[in-house]
Amino acid sequence: MAKHLLIELGLEEMPAYVVTPAMEELGAKLKAFLEENRLTFTSIETFSTPRRLAVRVRDLADMQTELIEEFRGPAKRIALDDKGQFTKAAQGFVRGKGLTTDAIEFRPVKGEEYAYVTKHEAGQPAAEVLQGVTAVLKNLSFPVSMHWGSHTFEYIRPVHTLTVLLGDEALDLDFLDIHSGRVSRGHRFLGTQTEIESPDTYEDNLRDQFVIADAAERQQRIVDQIRALEKEHDIQVEIDPDLLNEVLNLVEYPTAFMGSFAPKYLDIPEEVLVTSMKNHQRYFVVRDSQGRLLPNFISVRNGDSQSIENVIKGNEKVLVARLEDGEFFWREDQKLKISDLVAKLKHVTFHEKIGSLAEHMERTKQIAAYLADKIGLTAQETQQLERAASIYKFDLLTGMVGEFDELQGIMGEKYALLAGEDQAVAQAIREHYLPLGADGELPASKLGAALALADKLDTLCSFFSVDLIPSGSNDPYALRRAAQGIVRILADFGWNLPLDRLIADLYQFNFASLTYHKEAEVLNFLLARVEKILAPAVPKDIRAAVLSGTRLLVPQMLATAAALVQAAQTKAYKSAVESLARVFNLAQKAHSLSQVDPSFFENQEEAQLFTAVVELQLGADAAENLAELFALSPLIDAFFDQTMVMVDDQAVKNNRLALLTALTDKAKQVADFSRLLTK
Incomplete structure (x- = not known):
């Protein structure tokens, strides 16, 4: 008789970014375990909160399916000697299958007879097979791990409970020093330990202890609460998907609320306010019907609505402290001169093996001048690009970027405009960081794209020259992202700069600060990024054919593929x-x-x-x-x-x-x- 299976691992709070991938991996690996062990089922459901990973298997068979395997052995002329007795070859064949020569039968295959055996393996009860399921938990992979107590075993966080229920029966298993049962933990502050009655009652048993175990249900509750606040206060709330997923994995029982801050802080650049709220406090941004920023925010409490007024006041106090910092840096940074900040960059290390930021900028400036000629910039645009390349890292020494590093480039544009720099120069300063991710936004202007190319090209060549080359998944200096940015910019702007000629030309430059090395490795690294862009939609043979061509023009390579x-x-x-x-x-x-x-x-x-x-x-x-x-x-x-x-x-x-x-x-x-x- 089929039964439902529930497995829940209770831990200390995991980092938010780990929860969803770990939940998905648990579901996938348990599915593979059951299929490998011939236990049939109808479906698998996954659950997660910051303090638990769980999976429920519907209609798990009570017994493994019988295993019937057929094996072909040596030809009859080899399996039997001239007296009709089984040879050592035949005996070794059946021995390896755990059988005797009595199981051999001969069948014709293309005019010659061969030895065959059929192996039958009876199915074991599901409860016995599931004794090995802790290996699934043990083999989950995490980006970071830790030791605790006297354990040498590493895991994402200390483990407190293990619940394994097959129907109404609690299975007897051990994981680390935790013995399984039916006990789970409720909300850290509002709940208590509770017994899970059966796999079917899992969500209800935890809901009674202020835990919403179903991530989808928890997310929908957050969205519904935010939409209710929108309607109540006639506001618009930006529900950023990444922020929503992070908040989802920070709470077990969500309650959304709206707080406020003094309108005077709206005089600070909007990017500072949004960064303070979203990136630092995990707040949702609030706007009016015209899209203008309001002095409010939406946050989500890990708990119920009891004493919510005190929670709102506490969150407002924390946010105001951040906004005070932002207001102070905004005011003080405007007293600084760009020329002074640029001069100080010679004392800021780009990398200890490579040199200072000022030296990096000087190399970038020379590359930018080369690119200006190759992509056909006008005299005015070339002059603007030269100016941007001369100052583009100055905002790294401002107080605002020192406090909010996510604003590098963004504040550079704003401070450049306040200092009277040309709009195109200021925009290039902001855009040179783009794209920020593999599929991130690209520069919109030619000057921004050219400066981004120059900066990334020097970064790539410099790090390769001192043997700081990515290996495996290790890429601490984000060189793959830089290379992918180079390729995407060339493709987006349709700039037909042959990659081999481009890299060869750069290696002819004479820099006072650094000599480039490993030209071939840099070119191959860039071509690997082209292949990665092609990979999702282009078969392997076509990718190989295009990458082996002699005209290494990125736009044409993509179009040809x-x-x-x-x-x-x-x-x-x-x-x-x-x-x-x-x-x-x-x-x-x-x-x-x-x-x-x-x-x-x-x-x-x-x-x-x-x-x-x-x-x-x-x-x-x-x-x-x-x-x-x-x-x-x-x-x-x-x-x-x-x-x-x-x-x-x-x-x-x-x-x-x-x-x-x-x-x-x-x-x-x-x-x-x-x-x-x-x-």
Whole structure:
């Protein structure tokens, strides 16, 4: 008879960012455990709060399914000797399966008989199989772990309870020094220890102890409460998804409330207020119907509404302290001069192996000047970019950024404008940090994009030069993010700067502060980021073909990959790719570079292919390039039908290889067609 299974692990409060991933991992690993152990079920539900991870399995079979496995062994002529007795080969075969030679039967396979055995393994009761389920808990992965007590075992937080119920029965298990039962813990302040009656009553038993175990239910309760406050006070609340998920995993019994602060603080830049509320206090921002910031905030208490007035006052007091800091730094920073701050950057370390921020900025300035020429900035834009590159890190020494580091760049723009800097310069200062994440917002202006490129390129080359290269998942200096930002900016602005030429040019620069090293590694690192961008939608062979091309222009590489994906759905794709791949493969046999000499042609197919190659012009449109190359397929096929390339006459052979090489050289500007799969 099927029963429901409940497993709950009770811990000390986990960091908010850990809770949801850990809940999902527990569900996935338990599913794999049950499937591996042949225990069938209908569904798995996951639960989590800051102090618990839980999973409920619906309709878990009371017994494992029977295991029936069939194995083929040696051929009969090997399994039996000339007296008809089983050989050592046959005996070893069955021994390895835990059987005897009595289980062997012979069956014909393609004209020859082979030994077969069938192994039956009876199913074990679910309660016995579940004795091994603590391995699932033990093998959960966490970004950080800790020791406690006398344990050498590391876990995200100390474990207090383990509840394992199979139907109404509490299973007898041990995890660390915790013995399982049916006891769980309620809310830290409002609840007590409680017994879980059965898997079906789990949510209700905890709700009686002021715990909402279902994360989705808890989230909906928070949203509903915020919407009720909106309606009550005629306000608009920004429910940021990331903030909502964080708050969700900070509370077990949510109660939303609205607080306020003095309107005078609205004179502080909005970014400071929002950062103070969202990033530091986990408050939701409140606006009026026109979207203007109001002197209010929404927070969520971990508890009920009792004495909520005192909670509101406490939160208001904490927020005002942050706003006082913001107001002070805003006022004091305006007394500083940009030139003085820039001068002090020579005393601020970029990295101990690389040098100061001032030296980093000087290298960035030279790269920015190079980029200005390559991307075709006007004289005015070039001058503006030079100014931005000369000062763009100055806000790191302001009090505001020192207190609120999330505002770097943002405050740089504001202070630059207050100091009379050009709007384009100020915007570039803010945008040079973008994108902040793999899929984050990109710079909107050409100047911001150019400065971001220059800054990231020097960062990448500098860290690689001193052997601070990411390995595995370890990337403490966010170099993968920088490289991905470079690739995305090039793609977004359509700047056709060949990656190989770009990096080679940078390595020709003479900097007083640093000499770049590891050119090839930097280029490969950037190409790996291109592949990562392609990976979700582009098959592996197409990615390899595009990345092996000779024209490493990011916008065209992405467009070519998309064009190949689309072309692969057409009937003409297979024959066209195979024709071009044949050209590529034969062209590899050319041992020397030589010009094609039409006087060596022996048939019209050679001449026609030669004319087509000479006339082939590849442009910026990836789909058109592909169409032009695919259109050569009939000519290529006719050439091979009528022409033997590897003939004895060395001059004729070399001329034909030169023709194929000429076509390969042009085609490889698009992709290496020999890497494409057509089967």
